[in-house]
Amino acid sequence: MLPAAASLGRLAARSNCSIYLTLHSVMNILIVNPPHTAIGSRIPREQLPPLGLLCVGGPLLDAGHDVTLLDAELGPLSHTEIVRRVVMHCPQVLLIGHSGSTSAHPTVVELTRRFRAELPNLTIIYGGVFPTYHFRDILAHEPQLDVIVRGEGEATVSKLIAAIECGDDLASVEGIAFRRDGQIVETPPARMIEDLNAYRVGWELIDPKRYSYYGGKRAVVMQFSRGCPHLCNYCGQRGFWARWRHRDPQKFAKEIAWLHRTHGVELINLADENPTVNKAIWRELCEAIIAENINVTIIGSTRADDIVRDADILHLYRKAGIERFLLGMENTDEATLKKIRKGSATTTDREAIRLMRQHGILSLATWVTDFEEITDRDFVHSLRQLLWYDSDQIMSLYVTPHRWTGYYRIAASRRVIQLDQRKWDYKHQVLETMHMPPWRIFLWVKFIELVMQARPKALWRSFLQPDRAARHGMRWFTRMGRRVLFHEWWNFFFRDRRVSDGPTLEQFWGAPQDHQEIPLNIFRQRKPAKSAEQIVAADSPPFDYNQI
Template sequence: MARVMLVTPDYHCGVVESAGRWPHLGFVYIAGELRKAGHEVKIYDAMSKGHRLEQIIYNIRNYGPQVVGTTAYTASFPAATELLRRVKEIDPQIITVIGGVHATFCYKEVLEGHPSIDYVVRGEGEYTLPHLLEVLESGGNPAEVPGVALRRGNEVLVTPDRGFIQNLDELTPAWDLLDWEDYTFYVYPGSRLAIISTSRGCKHTCKFCSQQKFWRQTWRARSPGNVLTEIEYLVKEYGVDIFFIADEYPTADRERWENILDGLISKKLNALFLIETRVDDIIRDEDIIDKYRRAGIIHIYVGIEATSQGILDKFSKGIQESDSKRALDIIHRAGIVSETSFVLGTPDETPESIKQTLAMAKAYNPDFAHFLLLAPWPYADMYEEVKNYVATYDYAKYNLVEPVIKPEAMTTDELFQKVLECYRSFYFGKIPEWTSLKNEFKRRYAIQCMRAIMDNSFLQKHVLSLGRMPKMVRDLLKLLD
């Protein structure tokens, strides 16, 4: 049996990380299945620990693994490949494996350009990685393992796809392998945060999205009882009090979703939940939105992406522009915090179109808004439409923060400055509103979120500028002192 270390790469961009630190859920699931197969496994979440590459390599060397696995989305791919290159310097005999969205689709590029990577695990890894290690240990042919890519001399071989796991309830996540003190939600100082998955996939066809491609527009779900048992276990065993439900689309099946809500209400676990879903499901669930709040859901992200029907249709978003404001209003009436995003930086973007998006964002009035720069994932449906406008091929910049596409009418620097102006205008306009909120929960939540942004977000550097924090921000934060 092998000694396996699963390591997150040293990558940070200051967007998602501004809210908190949460476990790498994929590793938790893969580690559980590796352990079932008899392997010794260690999860090393270097990203959450804030460890830099030299420290990561030092800790890997001390552990002495026979197998090192990492994962990468497009922006973290350069950091992941550098990690595995350094692992091979420790010992060329260490088996190196990479998985994740980018490697799944770009396995040929991965293996041709990075000789330090031995294997790519494509798609779901829970069954593929244990199968691969079993074959390697027995001296078998890894080219017969479904769901991998590998080298044979100068040739890259890809094996047939492995079918999706049909019964997600059978998986056994290795929660005990986490360093739980690393995980917290900054909005609630001292909290313990878990990320869980109740379903996998999405049947929609958004052209900029990697997830519908990864899951091949399918959707599978765990049973409500299995989900509720896991939540209760994490609360009682590890003191988790905040949950981020990582599903792309947890509410897809209304009956199942309502059963989960009812179960949370009846269990009275005093846990809080952050979720993501679609505006059309919020409208569908208007009659049970009170259950969301009673079940502990305090924060809902809905992907609006655009404020004109033309752009929504171009993105194949599958929603009506008029539905977005209605969904946000439903969330607000329930006393739940709303968050959304607006995608900027298409090839036809102009200063005027950005100004119009900002105006509509303010009119929609979410509690929190992200103005994200379109990232041209090389495997996304819309890549062919935008590839001639790509300004950089440095994947580390494909993080929705830095401009990658150059619009016809703007430079990338002009685009970036306009996006920063959107953040500055939107949030400086929200501050007076937050201070006067009558809902005490939302008022304190909003103020604490601003503190998290000030402490951790890329906005700290680009918009608020430490050393000259605007007086209105200082006054707002004093309300928490």
């Protein structure tokens, strides 16, 4: 429990660590990026810096606090080594979170329990998409976690740390949840960040030389925009980031140039859900990057309809450094696309791929296999459609429903076959299908991947095409695919454990939360804070996933 008025006293009670508080009036803050068990984190043998944590760290540094980042993804560090380093650092406040927050949650739970055992007076703050929505379940079952930050963290964490430092009532901080007298306090949602330029990334928290991606290129993750105007009902990100906003194109281009010239950054991985929403603004960004006259590679994701819309400026994409865009096509069936509210058509997808290839930009198409009940015939149809699309690269995924999305309500009665939350990473089948066993679906998915990546066109693009940048991207993807293939085969048949009589999706995660899809306050009208009498203790979840 973290009594709001006693927060400061609890911190100061640790005589060996209180020098920061009593002499310098700054907080000794440690930010921990936990190691992730997901295939995408472990297989590439390259790591990208944790942008979300750096975004939180920048404002804390500007507020004068002593901030350190422990990136346990590098290595990765063992849990014992992470605990040892945390204890040696002896922070007053520890922030923890991960971009893959659903599948990373069990790791966060294990680590924070060990942190609490070693440092009983440590204040532990947890943030991310998963805890934003599951905060009641988490606070009810994980007493070692003191505060959960809900929604965007830059402004909220800064206000939270200031409240802890001054001993203020934490209920005055919007966008958090915590316990008081055995009950869970949920403060009103924090206002959405209107001006993304108001908060800087704490780049000084990392050594860029330690991070690489895309075949050894020194790399960082950046975010030009947040949010997405489209209504895909399976997306776990749209509601969290709320409406689309963007940074100043000129300032963003100058930051890219600074990273390149000062730190030798060669690759920018855009973390935007959809950076190309506004054609005029995106064109301004491309032109600003071109004007900086730097040689950088930019990869990211966008929508096929934006590519088709921008047919007349795709040459600017390539000149600005765009070498690959992920296109979230999700499915090859028009009826399924309509059901999940994708808002796209297969003909548009194919035209986008053709246009990108015409301008030397690789296309990485994502394909999600089990939105609905599937049969062998469905897989044959999917293979034909994917061959017709003719994308350069293919990434197959399994539907992974989140409680705060509209799709969750549609799938709520389906049974869960994967009870290990660490496997909820889009690369493992987690929901039962009535007509096909998991092994058959797995073989179909791997067969389609092999056909797509080993067909003559793909091989020619990997080894013989004249575009050097495209050859590099294709060869790198082929190497990654080979390692992923062996890893997935081994784990599916010898390590992964599935159940045949699991709970329904709603029993596993709880009632749908799509009515809470946007937790951020995007309106000017403010809601009054809850009084102490209105605070309600959290109910126990119907299925205790922490016992997995």
